[in-house]
Amino acid sequence: MKTDIPQPIRLEDYRPTPYLIDTVELDFRLDPETTQVFSRLALRPNPASSEANAPLILDGEKLSLVSVKIDGEPLAEGQYRVEAQSLTIGHVPQHPFTLEIETHCNPSANTELSGLYVSGGIFCTQCEAEGFRRITYFYDRPDVMARYTVRIEADQALYPVLLSNGNPRQQSAIGGTCRHFAVWEDPFPKPSYLFALVAGDLGSVHDGITTCSGRPVSLGIYVQKGKEDRCQWAMEAVKASMRWDEERFGREYDLDVFNIVAVPDFNMGAMENKGLNVFNDKYILALPGTATDQDYVNIEAIIAHEYFHNWTGNRITCRDWFQLCLKEGLTVFRDQEFTSDMRSRAVKRITDVKTLRARQFPEDGGPLAHPPRPSAYIEINNFYTPTVYEKGAEICRMMQTLIGPDAFRSAMDLYFERHDGEAATVEDLVSCMADASGRDLSQFFRWYTQAGTPQVVAEGVYDASRKQYTLTLEQRTPPTPGEEEKQPLHIPLGIGLVAQDGEDIPLDLEGLGRLNAPVIELTGRRQSFRFNNVRQRPALSLNRGFTAPIRLESNLAAADQLFLMGHDNDSFNRWEAGQGLGRALMIAACRGPLPEDSLAAYARALRQILEDPAADDAFKALMLGLPSESEIAAAIGSNVDTDAVHAARDGVRARLGKLLADTLSGIWQRTSEPGPYRPDPASTARRALRHASLSLMMLADPDQGTAWAMAELTAPHSMSAEIGALSALVQIERPEREDALDSFHDRHSGEHLLIDKWLLLNAQCIGPEAPLRIERLTRHPDFRWSTPNKVYALFAGFTAGNVPGFNAADGSGYRVVADAILRLDAVNPQVAARIATGFRSCKVLNSIRKSAAEAELNRILAEPSLSRDVFEIVSKIARV
Ligand code: BES
Ligand code: ZN
Numbered sequence: 001m002k003t004d005i006p007q008p009i010r011l012e013d014y015r016p017t018p019y020l021i022d023t024v025e026l027d028f029r030l031d032p033e034t035t036q037v038f039s040r041l042a043l044r045p046n047p048a049s050s051e052a053n054a055p056l057i058l059d060g061e062k063l064s065l066v067s068v069k070i071d072g073e074p075l076a077e078g079q080y081r082v083e084a085q086s087l088t089i090g091h092v093p094q095h096p097f098t099l100e101i102e103t104h105c106n107p108s109a110n111t112e113l114s115g116l117y118v119s120g121g122i123f124c125t126q127c128e129a130e131g132f133r134r135i136t137y138f139y140d141r142p143d144v145m146a147r148y149t150v151r152i153e154a155d156q157a158l159y160p161v162l163l164s165n166g167n168p169r170q171q172s173a174i175g176g177t178c179r180h181f182a183v184w185e186d187p188f189p190k191p192s193y194l195f196a197l198v199a200g201d202l203g204s205v206h207d208g209i210t211t212c213s214g215r216p217v218s219l220g221i222y223v224q225k226g227k228e229d230r231c232q233w234a235m236e237a238v239k240a241s242m243r244w245d246e247e248r249f250g251r252e253y254d255l256d257v258f259n260i261v262a263v264p265d266f267n268m269g270a271m272e273n274k275g276l277n278v279f280n281d282k283y284i285l286a287l288p289g290t291a292t293d294q295d296y297v298n299i300e301a302i303i304a305h306e307y308f309h310n311w312t313g314n315r316i317t318c319r320d321w322f323q324l325c326l327k328e329g330l331t332v333f334r335d336q337e338f339t340s341d342m343r344s345r346a347v348k349r350i351t352d353v354k355t356l357r358a359r360q361f362p363e364d365g366g367p368l369a370h371p372p373r374p375s376a377y378i379e380i381n382n383f384y385t386p387t388v389y390e391k392g393a394e395i396c397r398m399m400q401t402l403i404g405p406d407a408f409r410s411a412m413d414l415y416f417e418r419h420d421g422e423a424a425t426v427e428d429l430v431s432c433m434a435d436a437s438g439r440d441l442s443q444f445f446r447w448y449t450q451a452g453t454p455q456v457v458a459e460g461v462y463d464a465s466r467k468q469y470t471l472t473l474e475q476r477t478p479p480t481p482g483e484e485e486k487q488p489l490h491i492p493l494g495i496g497l498v499a500q501d502g503e504d505i506p507l508d509l510e511g512l513g514r515l516n517a518p519v520i521e522l523t524g525r526r527q528s529f530r531f532n533n534v535r536q537r538p539a540l541s542l543n544r545g546f547t548a549p550i551r552l553e554s555n556l557a558a559a560d561q562l563f564l565m566g567h568d569n570d571s572f573n574r575w576e577a578g579q580g581l582g583r584a585l586m587i588a589a590c591r592g593p594l595p596e597d598s599l600a601a602y603a604r605a606l607r608q609i610l611e612d613p614a615a616d617d618a619f620k621a622l623m624l625g626l627p628s629e630s631e632i633a634a635a636i637g638s639n640v641d642t643d644a645v646h647a648a649r650d651g652v653r654a655r656l657g658k659l660l661a662d663t664l665s666g667i668w669q670r671t672s673e674p675g676p677y678r679p680d681p682a683s684t685a686r687r688a689l690r691h692a693s694l695s696l697m698m699l700a701d702p703d704q705g706t707a708w709a710m711a712e713l714t715a716p717h718s719m720s721a722e723i724g725a726l727s728a729l730v731q732i733e734r735p736e737r738e739d740a741l742d743s744f745h746d747r748h749s750g751e752h753l754l755i756d757k758w759l760l761l762n763a764q765c766i767g768p769e770a771p772l773r774i775e776r777l778t779r780h781p782d783f784r785w786s787t788p789n790k791v792y793a794l795f796a797g798f799t800a801g802n803v804p805g806f807n808a809a810d811g812s813g814y815r816v817v818a819d820a821i822l823r824l825d826a827v828n829p830q831v832a833a834r835i836a837t838g839f840r841s842c843k844v845l846n847s848i849r850k851s852a853a854e855a856e857l858n859r860i861l862a863e864p865s866l867s868r869d870v871f872e873i874v875s876k877i878a879r880v
Contacts, residue, residue, distance in 0.1 A: 005871075006378045006379075006868040006872070007378070008377060008378050009376065009377055010375065010376045011320070011373075011374070011376065014319070014322075015049070015050075015051075016046055017046055017049065017139050017143070017144055018045065018046055018049040018051045018054035018056070019044065019045055019056055019092070019139075020044055020045075020046045021041050021043055021138075021139060022043070022044065022096075022146055022147065023042040023146055023147045023148075023149070024039065024042075024138075024146045024147070025039070025040040025041075025149045025150075025151075026038070026040075026136070026148065026150045026151070027150075027151045028150070028151065028153065028154075029154075030107075030123055030152065030155075030199055032107055032108040032118055032123075033107075033108055034105075035104065035105055035106070035107055035116060036066075036102065036103075036104055037104070037105065037135060038102050039099075039100065039101045039102075039136045039138075040098060040099070040100045041138075042096065042097075042098055043056070043092070043096065043097055043098070044096040044097070045094055045095070052094075053091075053094060055089060055090045055091070056088070056092045056099075057087070057088045058086060058087045058088075058133075058137040058138055058139060059085065059086060059130070059137065059138060059140040059141075060082075060086060060087050060103070060133050060136070060137040060138075061084070061085055061115075061133050061134050062105065062106075063104070063105055063135075063136070063137065064103060064104045064105070065087065065103055065137070066102040066103060068080055068100070069098075069100040069101075070089070070092060070093070070097055070098070070100075071093070071097050071098050075089065079091070085133075086137075087101075087137040101136060101137050103136050103137065105134065105135060107123060110134070111786050111828055112827075112828050112829065113126055113266065113828060113830075114127075114130075114131040114134060115127070115131040115132070115133075115134025115135050116134070116197065117265075119263040119264055120263065120265065121158075121201070122200030122201075122202065122261075122263055123197065123198065123199040123200060124196075124197070124198045124200075124261065125196050125197050125198070125273075125278070126268075126278065127192060127193045127196070128193040128194075128271060129193055129321055129380045129381060130193075130380065132195055133192075138192050139192070140192050140193075141191070141192075142191040142317050142319065142320065142423055143191070143317075143319050143320060143423040144192070145189040145191055145317065145421070145423060146190070146192075147187065147188070147189050148164075148165060148185075148195065149169075149185045149186075150164040150165070150166075150183070151181055151182070152164060152182050152183075152184075152197060153179055154179060154180070154181075156179055157178065157201075158200075159199040160180075161200055161201065161202045161204070162180070162182035162198075163182075163184070163196075163197070163198040163259055164182075164184035164186075164195075164196060164197045164198075164276060165184060165186040165194065165195060165196055165274040165276050166184050166186025166187060166255060166274065166275050167184065167185055167186070167187070167257060167275075168184055169183040169185045170183040186274055186275065188255075188274060188314070188315065189421060190274050191317050194274045194314055194317075195273065196271070196273030196274075196278055198222070198261045198278065202222040202223060202224070202225065202261070203223055203224065203225040203226060203227060204220050204221060204222045204223070205220070205221050205228050205231045205232075205235060206219065206220050207238075207239070209239055209242055209243075209253075211242070211246065211252045211253055212246045212252055215252075215253075215256075217242075217255070217256060217257065217258055218258075219235065219238055219259075220257065220258075220259045221235055221238075221259075221261075222261040223261075223262045223281065223284065223285065224264070224281070227281075227285055229287065230284075230287050230290065233286045233291075233296060233299055233300070233679065234260070234284045234299055234303055237303040238260070238303055238307065241303055241308065241338065244304070244338050244341065244342075245307070245308060245334075248338075248341070249311070249412060251310075251311045253310065254310070254315070255274075258275060258277075259275065259277070260277045260278075260279055260303070261276065261277070261279065262281035262283075263280070264280075264752060264787065264789070265786070265788065265789075266278070266281075266788065266789075267828070267831060268280065269302050270283055270302050270306045271306065272305075272306040272309035274310070274314050277307070280789065282753050282756070282789060283302045283303075284303075286299055286679075288676070288677035288679075288718045288719065288720075289719055290719055290753065290754060291753075292718075292757075293679060293684040294720075295719075296679040297684070300339070301335050301338070305331055305334075305335040308331050308335060308338070309327060309331050311416065312327055313331060315416070316416065316419045316420060316421075316422060316423075316424050317423045317424070318423060318424065318425075319423040319424060319425050320423075321377070321380045322373055322374060323373065323425050323426055324373075324380075324383060324384070325372045325373055325388045325389070325391075325392030326425065326426050326429055328384070328388055328392055329372060329388065329389060329391070329392015329394075329395060330393075330396050330429065332389050332390065332392065333392075333396035333397055336348060336352055336393060336397075343681045344618060344685075346619065347616070347619065347622065347685070349545060349572050350571075350572060350575050352393075353546045354625075355386075355390060356386070356390050356394065358628060358631070359386035359390065360386035360387055360391050360549070361634070362630060362634060362840060362841050363385060363386050363387055363840065364387060364451060364452055364480070365452070365634065366840045366877075367481060367840060367843065367876045367877045367879065368385070368840050368873070368877065369452060369480035369481060370383070370387055370451050370480075371387070371448060371449050371450055372387055372392045372395060372447065372448050373426050373448045374388075375449075378868055378871070379833070379867075379868045379872050381830045381869060382869060382873055391549055395447045398447070398491075398547065398548060399411075399433045399441070401492045401494070401547050402439065402441075402444065402490075402492050402519075402521070403433060403436070403437035404437070404517065407433075407436050407437040408433070408436075408437075410437075411432045411433040411435070411436035411437065412432070413436075414435060415428070418432065427445075430445055443488075443489070444489075444490040446487055446489050447490075450483065450486060450487060450489070451480040451483055452478055452479070452480040452486060453477070453549065453550060453551055454475050454476070454491065454548075455475070455476050455477070455550065455551045455552075456473055456474065456493075456543075456548075456551070456552050456553070457473070457474045457475075457476075457553045457554070458472070458473050458540065458552060458554040458555070459554070459555050460472075460540045460555065462534065462537040462538065464537065467533055467534050468530055468531065469497060469531045469534040469538060470528055470530045470531075471495075471520075471528065471530075472526070473522050473527050473529070474525065474526045475488055475489065475491060475525060475550075477489070481879075488525045489523075491522040491523075492548055493519065493520050493522060493542055493547055494518060494542075494543060494544030494545045494547040494570070495507065495518055495519065495520050495540075495542055495543075495544060496518060496541040496568070496569065497531060497534060497539075497541070498538055498539045498540075498541050498563075498564065498567065498568060499535070499536055499538060502569070505531075505534055505536075505538055506533070508533045508534075509529060509531055509532075510529075510531070510532055539560040539564055539568075540554060540556060541564055541568050541569075541570055542573075543573075543576075544572060545570060545572045545573075558598070558601075561580055561581050562577070562601060562602075564577040565578045565605045566605055571619060574609075574619075575619070575622055575623060578606070579626075581605075582626040582652075583635060585602060585652050586626065586627065586632050586648050586649050586652050587635060587636060589648035589649075590632070590636065590644050590648040594652070599652070599655055599656065599659065600659065603656050603659035603660055606624070606660060607659075607663050610623070610624075610660070616685060617671075617685035617688065617689040620689050620692075621685065621688035621689040621691075621692040624689075624692040624693065624695075624696060625692060626652070626656075629642070629646055629649055630800075630803060632645050632649060633841065633845075634841065634844060636844070637844055639846045639847075640844050640846060641845075641849075642803050642845065642849070643809065646766075646803060646804040650699055650731070653696055653699045654700050655700075656696065656700075657699055657700025660696070660700075661700060661701065664697050664700075665697075667689055667690065667693040668690065668694065668708060671686050671687070671690035671693075673687075673718075673721070677720070687721070690724065691720075691724030691725075691727070691728065694709060694712075694724065694725065694728045695727065695728045697728075698728040698729065698732055699731065699732070702732050705728060706732075708725075709726070709729050709736075709740070710725075710740070712724065712725040713725050713726070713740055719754075722744065723757060723761075726741065726744060727761065730761055730765045730766065731766055732766070733766065733767045737765065741758065744758055745758050745782075752789075753789075755790075756790060756793040757793070758782075759790060759793035759794045759797065760793040760794070760801070762777055762794070762797075763777075763795070763801060763802055764797060764798075764802050765802070766802070766804065767805075770798070770804070770805025770808065770813065771805060771806075771808055771813040772812070774794060774798050774805075774816050774817075775816045777794055778794070785824060785827050786827055788828065791828075791831055792831070795820050795835045795838070796834070796838065798813070798816075799817060799835070799838025799839075807842075807845060807849050809848055810852075811849075811852030811853075811855070811856070814839070814853050814855075814856040815856060817835065817839075818856035818859055818860055820832075820835060821835055821836050821860055821874075822863055825863070825866060825867050825869075825870050829868070829869040832869065833867070833869035833870045833873045836860070836873040836874050837873055839853055839857060839874070842854075854878060857877060857878040858878060860874050861874055861878060
């Protein structure tokens with residue numbers, strides 16, 4: 001058992017540091033085993049601090065300290081104290097002074113991939129959230145902003161490329177040696193988490209852009225040598241992002257260069273270091289034969305996201321890590337808007353809501369629930385969560401809905417004007433929204449501080465004689481760990497009253513008159529809205545566009561839902577009606593045999609959409625995607641048998657596929673590839689529909705489905721086609737599946753990103769042997785515990801993408817994942833903790849599964865040297 005129980009850090013304990021750091025000069029002598037770091041800091045007492053004469057306590061971890069000097073004078077041993085996590089100097093001058101520190105670190109021993117490490121022979125850094133302290137002693141917290149100058153010295157032949165933040169100032173050989181150096185200067189004050197350094201023998205592609213005020217900016221993307229031809233798509237995305245931020249938010253880029261580096265070992269997707277973004281290479285590299293449509297879409301979105309941080313995150317940063325959603329939620333909102341403008345807004349909204357439901361709702365309804373702005377954490381790395389990111393983005397979207405797009409834009413301008421160069425709080429952002437719109441957002445603020453997904457129950461009554469429609473709404477947020485009582489939230493709800501001809505009836509709300517924006521605001525626990533002049537009984541279309549991240553229950557009859565599925569003017573709610581009906585069918589199928597007529601009616605409604613020549617292929621594909629097994633399990637809520645859920649879902653899909661067989665065949669014929677691969681929205685949509693049809697056919701008629709998939713694989717048109725075919729095949733247990741996976745592996749054995757796809761497909765393979773397959777793959781020569789992408793593909797692919805396998809009744813799925821968590825914890829605790837979140841939904845399962853999962857969680861907790869990261873996640877899940 002872990003004896004030293006880690007203590008939480010609390011928001012209420014925030015204090016400014018007693019000293020400020022104005023400038024930082026860093027000098028790196030790079031060497032894989034012993035890198036020397038010379039740091040020279042200009043410090044002064046912080047006028048905002050109430051502590052006079054306080055000791056200077058800097059953060060540091062896994063460093064060897066060589067020397068410390070103040071104003072050029074070396075400190076004697078008794079004048080400072082080194083502990084595992086800090087360097088303390090008892091007495092420092094109470095006026096500006098210079099602190100010089102020399103430390104050594106070992107980048108090649110850094111398997112946590114935090115701080116300075118080596119990936120594929122390249123030196124790189126990852127400092128968010130607390131990695132800078134593994135490079136040198138520092139106030140490693142975001143409210144300490146300083147100007148950095150960085151000198152990097154390394155072997156010239158091994159590391160010809162030397163990069164850091166800001167603008168390049170100097171690069172030259174060091175005479176008489178095999179070494180060279182470069183100097184970089186970043187004119188913008190920044191927190192330490194945005195520091196970055198890269199050195200290596202990298203290939204690169206270059207381009208440029210002129211900003212809206214006419215300043216030229218050089219763009220560079222650095223990758224493993226030989227992969228330069230895979231950077232074109234990423235480069236286009238950089239340029240598009242820069243343009244969009246100028247046009248939509250009036251934000252111009254501020255340095256002379258913008259560089260991106262792609263590395264194969266990276267804990268996260270990508271990182272927004274000032275002027276030097278570092279990416280997981282799977283989010284940069286793309287050619288039609290190596291990347292899927294989804295990869296192309298992800299690359300564009302993630303490049304945009306990291307670029308947008310330059311204003312929302314870097315120029316204005318976070319006061320402390322509790323404010324993480326200030327930068328992440330807002331930047332996700334901005335990248336969602338970018339993708340909506342670049343591609344289809346309707347499709348983007350639906351896919352974002354799918355992600356929210358698949359990731360955030362389960363988190364918010366389980367043991368890991370926390371507010372978008374948490375008030376305590378043990379390990380900050382555990383709080384880069386769907387709640388902080390996706391719910392954080394939903395909150396920004398709701399503010400835009402409430403105050404309107406024009407006021408929202410003014411509020412953003414005000415935010416940049418007021419807080420540029422500062423470390424801000426969530427309150428600061430919301431104040432700008434309130435000030436720019438004149439609206440009171442104090443109740444709204446609870447979205448940031450209260451956890452849990454609100455449930456809204458809607459009941460509509462039509463009074464034909466008075467031509468009135470009365471909508472009564474009730475809100476309730478279920479309790480979450482540590483938060484029994486919930487306050488009512490301020491909930492904006494898009495609304496339409498749909499007439500029988502499919503047209504919207506004008507909204508004439510009693511007390512307000514005609515509504516300009518079709519949005520009502522629920523603020524009380526229970527509230528009624530009366531609409532006048534409603535000429536006929538309408539079908540209620542509520543929470544249009546998913547204006548609020550809630551669970552909505554309404555008394556809408558199945559007939560009305562079928563009608564909305566075909567006729568709602570709001571495409572989101574057309575999809576939503578289909579999801580609601582599909583979910584009801586599957587839950588019913590878990591409980592007993594389904595009546596043929598309910599399925600037939602659903603199939604008819606689907607067919608109408610699929611055969612509508614005016615409808616978008618991407619929308620059709622989304623309509624074919626029925627609610628996931630985890631969503632159904634969550635809706636059932638307790639005593640869930642995951643095998644029964646899986647069988648019910650596949651059963652419904654198989655029967656629907658049979659009823660739609662002709663339509664699916666038609667789609668299959670019509671969507672075969674006409675020419676070379678193109679990642680544009682229309683082609684992407686066509687392939688999405690093609691593969692959604694294949695996936696349904698695979699269950700409806702496995703012979704036919706397999707034949708289609710194998711044909712697709714014999715002469716694959718693109719990586720999208722290969723993955724589309726294989727993803728359909730993994731659903732069924734047939735020898736062709738194994739052959740197809742083997743030949744994919746052989747065909748792509750030299751491509752690490754494609755081997756990751758192969759691992760993921762294996763993790764998703766349905767069948768009684770699933771846990772065993774995972775265990776076997778951990779011993780495959782292509783699997784590596786130290787590469788996060790491989791671990792995520794295999795284990796997150798299994799916990800999230802193979803519900804029956806992970807939740808196998810004999811506990812073997814849990815066991816193989818628990819083994820992996822224990823093994824990984826010694827290598828990379830951040831990654832181990834992420835895998836551990838896969839257990840978060842086990843409370844809804846039946847007792848045999850629940851106790852099997854609990855046994856594994858307790859086995860993990862019994863490990864004496866367990867990291868804080870895994871301890872925090874597993875103890876929370878095991879507690880309830
Ligand atoms: N700032 C994060 C990266 C990060 C997260 C670094 C956690 C260290 C710890 C970055 O901006 C980010 O949010 N990346 C996302 C992708 C994005 C498109 C949501 C990621 O890496 O998953
Ligand atoms: Zn981010």
